[in-house]
Amino acid sequence: MGELDGKVAVVTGTSRGVGVGIAHQLLLAGATVVGCSRGPLPGIPGADDVPGGGQRSAQWVCDQGDHRAIDEFVGKVVDAYGRIDILVNNAGGTVPAPHVEDIPELVQKIQGAPRGGDDYERTVLFHSFAIQMNLISPLWFAIRVFRQMKTQEGTGSIINISSGAGHPAGAPTLVSYGAAKAGLNHMTRSLAEEWGPKARVNCLALGPTMTDNFRSFVLPPDDPDGSDYFQSVPLGRAGDPNEVGRTCVFLCSGQADYINGTTIEIDGGMLPGVLYESGLQTITDLL
Ligand SMILES: NC(=O)c1ccc[n+]([C@@H]2O[C@H](COP(=O)([O-])OP(=O)(O)OC[C@H]3O[C@@H](n4cnc5c(N)ncnc54)[C@H](OP(=O)(O)O)[C@@H]3O)[C@@H](O)[C@H]2O)c1
Structure with a gap:
């Protein structure tokens, strides 16, 4: 018996990275998982490696920058599976980015932010895109899913994936992203107050977590396993997407039913700010 048998979960951003680890752990715990990303994929990567995971999962297209697409996607999940118990x-x-006031074209491209006519426009659009994707779209998704949860029996669970960049100490090099994630932590608290007892809303603030993108754009090429890079993290390593997934399982499993409105840091005990300067090296070398 899995801890999440019979539960239906939606996880956004499951084409790669942290979302894949979250989806795998929810599947291992017995949930049905519908993931999404912007491009079509045959399934959640690696779901077939989890026993029964291929049958209990689907990967559909949804661009979270489009509120109509979110509405359609969530409606389709309910039509197919009858309910939604969990949203991640x-x-x-x-x-x-080295200078908040001048976002290089390469950074804009990697991020997938809108192009701009000139440097100024590219820079301001980059920042509004960061806030859209890391604060407003998660709010849109939460609203649409909660409109379903409040019609169901029981208490749903919503988990927002935030970042240590949202720490009140500030986040140079990640200014708009850090502000968006700080907003996400705050929004978590407000939604928890509004939506109990029909939903619990919690947040996970991640430190460095090993993904393909983290390897390519943050870890220095001459330190591929990060043994130097992670010296300032007390546990001496990056987090793993599956560790984030296991914390999601804990929050949704019935073991954490009185945890509501909180932000849990999953960062190996890292102090705020210790990695900002070194985190710029790889991108600066690419520019
Ligand atoms: N990795 C870290 O070190 C770290 C640290 C702190 C916080 N976090 C947080 O963890 C979360 C996941 O990050 P990650 O490192 O796994 O990033 P990632 O490797 O870039 O993956 C991001 C995922 O989101 C999807 N996505 C992007 N834009 C989307 C959109 N408009 N609509 C739907 N899906 C979209 C991507 O799919 P497509 O591109 O295929 O659409 C991809 O599946 C983020 O919220 C991030 O802020 C990560």
């Missing part, structure tokens, strides 16, 4: 708002992220 994972899609998001950013690329560090």
Whole structure:
């Protein structure tokens, strides 16, 4: 018997990275998982490797920048599976930028932010895109899913994936992203107050977590396993997407039913700010 048998979960951003680890752990715990990303994929990557995971999962297209697409996607999940018990708002992220007032074209491209006519326009659109993807779209998704949850029996669970960049100490190199994630932590608290007892809303603030993008755009090429890079993290390593997934399982499993409105840090005990300067090196070398 899995801890999440019979539960239906939506996880955003499951084409790669942290979202895949979250989806795998929810599947291992017995949930049915519908993931999404912007491009079509035959399934959640690696879901077939989890016993029964291929049958209990689907990967559909949904661009969370489009509120109509979110409405359609959530409606389709309910039509197919009857209910939604869990939402993990994972899609998001950013690329560090050396100067907040002048976003290089390469950074804009990696992030997938809109182009701009000139440097100024590219820079301001990059920042509004970061806030859209890391704060407004998760709110849109939460609203649409809660409109379903409040019609169901029981208490749903919503988990927002935030970042240590949202710490009140500030986040140079990640200014708009950090502000969006700080907003996500605050929004978590407000929604928990509004939506109990029909939903619990919690947040996970991640430190460095090993993904393909993290390897390509943050870890220095001459330190591929990060043994130097992670010296300032007390546990001496990056987090793993499956560790984030296991915390999601805990929050949704019935073991954490009185945890509501909180932000849990999953960062190996890292102090705020210790990695900002070194985190810029790889992108600066690419520019
Ligand atoms: N990795 C870290 O070190 C770290 C640290 C702190 C916080 N986080 C947070 O963890 C979450 C996941 O990050 P990650 O490192 O796994 O990033 P990632 O490797 O870039 O993956 C992001 C996922 O989101 C999807 N996505 C992007 N834009 C989307 C959109 N408009 N609509 C739907 N899906 C979209 C991507 O799919 P497509 O591109 O295929 O659409 C992809 O599946 C983010 O919220 C990030 O801020 C990560």
